Amino acid sequence: MTPNPITGEVLLRERTPSSQADLIREMQAIGQRARKAAAMLALASAEAKTSALRATAAAVQANASAILAANARDLAEADGEDLAPALRDRLALDPKRLEAVAAGLEAIAALPDPVGRSLARWMRPNGLDIERVSVPLGVIGIIYESRPNVTADAGGLALKSGNAAILRGGSESFYSSRALVTALAEGLRTASLPQAAIQLVPTRDRAAVGLMLGMNEYIDVIVPRGGRSLIERVQRESRIPVIAHLEGICHTYVDGAADPKKARAVVLNAKMRRVSICGATETLLVDRNIATTLMPQILADLRTAGCELRGDAAVRTIDPAVLPAAEEDWRTEYLDAILSVAIVDGVEGAIGHINHWGSHHTDAIITEDEAAAERFLREVDSAIVLVNASTQFADGGEFGMGAEIGISTQRLPPRGPVGAEQLTTYKYLVRGNGQVRP
């Protein structure tokens, strides 16, 4: 039996189920424990949840060396598996990243309690007093890929919102996630909350994911976080409602009335600050009125920063060094130092392009013309629409949510950044004095 890196806790030892039947039994037991824990967590006080989160942050710091040792073990196993450098970088923890994990937990602790808020209240003519109040969702199943910090963020957000969580991290980050879940368990114990509120699936067997997607008796919502193939698999197979986080084909439109200095700074940041996040701009739209004046400066900035440019015919007439864009480019999330560029006819042309080719995630306009800005805000059909700001602000932390579990691209709520508040639902409390329906 592998002792747990921090506490030697038996609950979290890695399992290697000897049969499918074993695995099913194991997953059912996890589900039952989660359901019970969720009922208790839903009634927990704001103070208990806050103190559990603070104690978890402290445990992450106090056990930093054990967590880093667990991470080193993951990295050592990954060395044998020829992991891509980008994936290896996502997997790696260091003292600074652990500091950030602890700070993230502190930030979640400091948020207002999202449960028990009165969202609306009204009185009916017959005297019935109707109130809509926020309540937890129940049990959330979170399926994610390599980044171990998701373990702490997702676990912390679930706890804050009074939900139990079943975490299924990437198999590459198994030991790191286990060490972080142990810190969460310590936090829960400190606050006398049930440890089963946050459980890590204790096996790397990929069949566990398929089983989770069918556990509609025990899991209320599934949140997949990872690449497109993971999310599509989950959407296809899940018998449980999914909060999906699909691709971000984000646009920045530079209007004829843009301030040139703002436009240059914002476009460069929106594309190049980090090219691999869902809020990175993938298509630049330029108003025909400034195509020969401001556009060349913007393209030069991008080139200097190492960005490949692919443009439509109009762009290439002005700048023949731009590569030709194919139709496919307008619907591609590069997640790389590549940008497609099109010239459009004003704000109307930009809105038409975005609503047709975009993924309804995050889009921005750069303009000093207030009417154009308000029209763009109103007519662009995306979860996040910005004026004079970088699309890279599409992030729960940047929105002030402490952390996020992802950016939902579905239309039904929750849409956009999913923080603790978005992991709640509501119920109606109706207070009467003997009313019967006529």
Place this chain on the structure above:
Amino acid sequence: MTPNPITGEVLLRERTPSSQADLIREMQAIGQRARKAAAMLALASAEAKTSALRATAAAVQANASAILAANARDLAEADGEDLAPALRDRLALDPKRLEAVAAGLEAIAALPDPVGRSLARWMRPNGLDIERVSVPLGVIGIIYESRPNVTADAGGLALKSGNAAILRGGSESFYSSRALVTALAEGLRTASLPQAAIQLVPTRDRAAVGLMLGMNEYIDVIVPRGGRSLIERVQRESRIPVIAHLEGICHTYVDGAADPKKARAVVLNAKMRRVSICGATETLLVDRNIATTLMPQILADLRTAGCELRGDAAVRTIDPAVLPAAEEDWRTEYLDAILSVAIVDGVEGAIGHINHWGSHHTDAIITEDEAAAERFLREVDSAIVLVNASTQFADGGEFGMGAEIGISTQRLPPRGPVGAEQLTTYKYLVRGNGQVRP
């Protein structure tokens, strides 16, 4: 070609597609028209939508005889098909029911506009101004069974909330629904809104339902309204998010501190006012402290009203005329004049029974003990929890929503009664002045 009963409109003539390929083309065309109409409707003013709804109500009244003639045709065809009396009653319209349809449309018209509300707004330290505003969902596909009034309610709610609707009514109510959709088309035309905003699938071919469930390019949300088998089929097959409206296994708990008069009136109403609606009480829970005092009076009232009683051993010890309840009874939605009855130990016992056996729909406590009432409100995990009122108030109209498209039993929003406000989602508007992300 069958002329339309009101206007002779060609758009709505019944189609009998000659092949599957024909039907697919037809449904695709409906989807494309709906998508375009949704984009226009999302930007329509509150005034335009209100005037369309008022004009629809007027058209329903002005064309009452044509609508009743269409309904007579449905009923005549149903005569050949040996419809159950309850279904026939649901299908039938009369002048009074048409009055109610028009009044429902007027009530929806009078509601505040649910689109464009500022739901939250805050400023970030970097000066970003973040606002969450309500927006329509897009295109809603509504699949329902025989009741033709759903055509008007669902169409009216979709219009109010700025959504386009594709309606697929029961084949038994085809002519009635067509006549009502024609009234809606007249309302839309009066307000210069696109008629394609509300389309009825113009064929009774059942394959159309399957096609709708796969049209994720054109339909954003599916709302099934009908029996369990319809809803389960939709949940299983749909590639589009579903707002489901499953069974209501509703409880009324009579606490030891109940006012006897209120308890008797409320229980009788909760069970017997209408036994076939989802908010009808199916299980009565009685506090052990009043099992020999108040319970016999309540059971006598129910018996007098023609209700069959099935009880647990404790109930049958007190009243041997009560039939024995099997385990299955605690999870059965009778939708009939049958009630299961159990004795529980106080509010804690009632909460335990409800959370274990119920369907998280609607549950009530009858008590004068405020602490017991507040505990019940907090701990019962249902969409609607009532104190001293009949579970039959589980209805959008009774909640003041004008009308409802159903009671959602899912946990993610929308939960509970789904009116116009619940058919919206939100987006974030972010206003900056050149911010870039560090």
